[in-house]
Amino acid sequence: MAARLIQRCSRLLASSPSFQASSFSIPSECVRAGPLVQSPHPQSSPLHTPVLCRYTHSLPALQQKVNGQSEKDFLAMIQSMSEVEELLRISPEHSKNGNRAAAIINQIAKVTKTNREDVVNDKRFGELLSTVNRQIQMIWNARLISLLRSLYALRMDVKNHYLRSMETEVRWRLRKFSIELLGRLARVIVPHAQTEEQKALVLDLARSVELRWTEVKDTKTLVNVIYSLGQVSKTLLERMEDKVLEYAELFSPEESRTITMALAAQNWRSLPILRALSFHLVQRNTELCPAVIVDLAYAYAKLNFSQHQVLQKMASELLPKMSELSSKELSGCIRSFSTLRFFHLPLCEAIAQACVERSSSLTPAQLSNLILSFAHLNFLPSQQEEFFSMVVQRLSSELDSLSPAMLVDLVWSLCVLQLVTPAFLQKALEPQIYSKFMGDVSSKSTNHSLKLAQINASAQLECPDYQGPLLPLSLVSTAAPPAAGSTLSSLQTELRNVLRYVLPDKDACNFNVKTIYGHQIDAEFVLDSENNPLALCNFADPHVLHGVGTKVLPEGARRFAVKSWEFSSFCLRTKDLTGSHALCRRHLRAAGFLVLEVPFYEWQELKSEWQKSAFLKDQIKKVVAGAMSV
Structure with a gap:
């Protein structure tokens, strides 16, 4: 009897409230002995529904009905509040519900711009944290991650008890989180991982995503995982490469920007990803906003990825939006394009015009970077006089505020553009400037020492009014480019072999000559008036530090410098030399050389040794004829 009574009571409890109300009006004898009377109210579910299923079905409704207000209405109410005091004032009403306390904290973090310490130390805020901590196991997963971000x-102090408690709870729930929530958590926790516990949480998170990477089904999660966890796990980054290629067509420009920036931040030059993203950026008809263009250009420059079509699209779409760029974005954008050797004449002209119009808002460092970018591309604005007068006016009084490295870059750029004046040369060649780079063997210092040698050459060869000072020979010798040795390119190797065939005498040709002008010559030889080679060891070499010969060249003899121009010597998709190589050619010619140029695109068309030797002989005749016609 007791078992039957418990069974019937459980069925009544599992029934809907309407059924219970109707059944309570029926005598127990009728319930036990006779058929049930049809209730006038509709039943929401049959009597045989299990208790657990009915409780689970009604659980969200029960959770949303707290303090007589639905969850949707509650969220709408707090989201309409824009003052911290308002949110703290309503907090006692919801201090018994952990999820609502967490929602209030999230809204407080959104509206708080200043005085964060006062908010964290507020007693009412502490009560909200205490409520969340007591009911932390009941906090919803998504809200817990949002709470941690808030x-x-x-x-909040990393040693705070409540913060550590929430991080511990997150760590325990990692296996229960969906892959989308794991991606969101990675975006939240990785930038703030400072303590050992936080770093351990990041490692556990990376391992969880490594095991479940195939579950990634949306672009947002994919972006979050690559951006945040790529620097933690190289294995995960390699696995995500397949996912990126799978979803590349679906990425928005902003998502493509985020992934490319993530690759740049980790210095991971994944050509399949970069090519796929670039292809879809070109094919998509949507316009790129200036911020996306600036970031993409920076990432491509850092990864040394030059895809002409996407760069052309970026430059064309940026051109009409030049007014939307800040001075910093203007400087950074042209610096990225120049690093990629991408020359777009209308864009460069527009940036030069914007520099003239915004000269007062440009800082000396930004203006120096702009001029350096123009020098890399060997670009002179059409309004050259106006641009140069603006540069002199803005920078003449600001040279002392520039760092030695930036000052050297600026003066070297002016030398490349042939806009340098004796005042700029004197400032760059002062002992207190070049002494900063003496004895430093780092790549940056070596590069600036080389630029100083080239500035010194410009002062000697291209500025007759310059009175000094000049670099000491000790610094010039260390600044000269190192010998190529075993690092010869295929073009240089083939050129050397053909020159040995054309000039069979060993003393007739020197290879890899380091000059005092900061440039290296692939080969050097001397021909007399009858175009017969002469032994170099007999003649003085004023362009090298330690020459062996002492004789002067006979009348009619000419000194030749052979320069091979590689693919990297030219601007992208053009036959125009970059600034540094154009400066080298000018210096060699000013020093008395006849420059025999061998560009890669002409050399590649020559197949046999006979064709290559004939090409060199023909080039010699052309150079001599050009010199005689001057």
């Missing part, structure tokens, strides 16, 4: 945004 506490980081409020700059």
Whole structure:
């Protein structure tokens, strides 16, 4: 009897409230002995529905009905509040519900711009944290991640008890989170991982995503994982490469920007990803906003990825939006394009015009970077006089504020553009400037020492009014480019072999000659008036530091310098030399050389040794004829 009574009571409890109300009006004898009377109210579910299923079905409704207000209405109410005091004032009403307390904290973090410490130390805020901590196991997963992000945004102390408690709870729930929530968590926790516990949480998160990477089904999660966890796990980054190629067509320009920036931040030059993203950026008809263009250009420049079609699209779409760029974005954009050797004449002209119009808003460093970019591309604006007068006016009084490295870059750029004046040369060649780079063997210092040698050459060869000072020979010798040795390119190797065939005498040709002008010559030889080679060891070499010969060249003899121009010597998709190589050619000619140029695109068309030797002989005749016609 007791078992039957418990069974019937459980069925009544599992029934809908309407059924219970109707059944309570029926005598127990009728319930036990006779058929049930049809209730006038509709039943929401049959009597045989299990208790657990009915409770689970009604659980969200029960959770949303707290304090007589639905969850949707509650969220709408707090989201309409834009003052911290308002949110803290309503907090006691919801201090018994952990999820609502967490929602209030999230809204407080959104509206708090200043005085974060006062908010964190407020007693009412502490009560909200205490409520969340007591009911932390009941906090919804998505809200728990949002709560963690809010506490980081409020700059809570990493040793705070409540923060550590929430991080521990997140760590315990990692296996229960969906892959989308894991991606969101990675975006939240990785930038703020400072303590050992936080770093351990990041490692556990990376391992979880490594095991479940095939579950990634949307672009947002994919972007979050690559951007945040790529620097933690190289294995995960390699696995995500397949996912990126799978979803590349679906990425928005902003998502493509984020992934490319993530690759640049980790210095991971994944050509399949870069090519796929670039292809779809070109094929998509949507316009790129200036911020996306600037970031993409920076990432491509850092990864040394030059895809002409996407660069052309970026430059064309940026051109009409030049007024939307800030001075910093203007400087950074042209610097990225120049690093990629991408020359777009209308864009460069527009940037030069914007520099003239915004000269007062450009800082000396930004203006120096702009001029350096123009020098890399060997570009002179059409309004050259106006641009140069603006540069002199803005920078003449600001040279002392520039760092030695930036000052050297600026003066070297002016030398390339042939806009340098004796005042700029004197400033760059002062002992207190070049002494900063003496004895430093780092790549940056070596590069600036080389530029100083080239500035010194410009002062000697191209500025007759310059009175000094000049670099000491000790620094010039260290600044000369190192000998190529075993690092010869295929073009240089083939050129050397053909020159040995054309000039069979060993003393007739020197290879890899380091000059005092900061440039290296692939080969050097001397021909007399009858175009017969002469032994170099007999003649003085004023362009090298330690020459062996002492004789002067006979009348009619000519000194030749052979320069091979590689693919990297030219601007992208053009036959125009970049600034540094154009400066080298000018210096060699000013030093008395006849420059025999061998560009890669002409050399590649020559197949046999006979064709290559005939090409060199023909080039010699052309150079001599050009010199005689001057």
